[in-house]
Amino acid sequence: MTASQYEREIKGILEGEKKIILKITKSCAIIEKNNYIKIYDKPFVVIRAAGSFGIDLVAVRGDISFLLEVKTSIQDTIHFSSINGKLQKQAEDMQKICEATKTLPIYAYRIKNYRGDSWRLFTLKIKNIEGRLKLLHNILPKLENSKKGYYIMRWNKGLPLSDFILYLCR
Numbered sequence: 001m002t003a004s005q006y007e008r009e010i011k012g013i014l015e016g017e018k019k020i021i022l023k024i025t026k027s028c029a030i031i032e033k034n035n036y037i038k039i040y041d042k043p044f045v046v047i048r049a050a051g052s053f054g055i056d057l058v059a060v061r062g063d064i065s066f067l068l069e070v071k072t073s074i075q076d077t078i079h080f081s082s083i084n085g086k087l088q089k090q091a092e093d094m095q096k097i098c099e100a101t102k103t104l105p106i107y108a109y110r111i112k113n114y115r116g117d118s119w120r121l122f123t124l125k126i127k128n129i130e131g132r133l134k135l136l137h138n139i140l141p142k143l144e145n146s147k148k149g150y151y152i153m154r155w156n157k158g159l160p161l162s163d164f165i166l167y168l169c170r
Contacts, residue, residue: 007070010057010161013036013039014046016040018040028117032162035166036162038166039165042168044059049067064132064168065103066106067098068107069108071108072109072111074112078109079150080143094124095125102130102133104123107122120155120161121159121160122140122159124143125142139159141159
């Protein structure tokens with residue numbers, strides 16, 4: 001699958017597309033599958049963002065909205081220092097935008113060839129977030145920093161997407 005196919009996959013999940021949810025939950029535990037199914041009753045409208053400025057998708061629902069950056073890897077760790085620091089610059093730009101607009105940024109990390117819930121979510125440290133977004137920001141794991149100050153995303157430290165959906169659909 002290409003990066004854009006993974007973007008379409010999480011877009012379909014958040015929009016409550018049954019075909020996509022049934023496909024990705026085949027190898028999930030019953031509790032994970034049941035959590036995913038909850039999105040059917042409270043789906044988002046998800047818009048794909050044009051360009052590569054660090055935001056792939058915008059998810060909107062009456063009670064909440066957030067920006068999503070989608071990352072995939074066969075490895076369990078993504079170092080933002082790689083690729084000439086492009087990922088780091090994108091993250092820093094997204095952090096500035098989100099602080100200025102009081103918007104929640106979410107990194108969705110899909111590990112390839114994993115049986116079960118293969119998506120993990122993270123956020124950046126953002127100041128001035130209010131209301132329900134602040135509650136959501138508090139439960140999401142933050143990206144780590146390396147000794148040199150670059151972000152690191154470790155898949156096993158992320159919040160499973162199925163748990164995120166459960167929280168959002170209460």
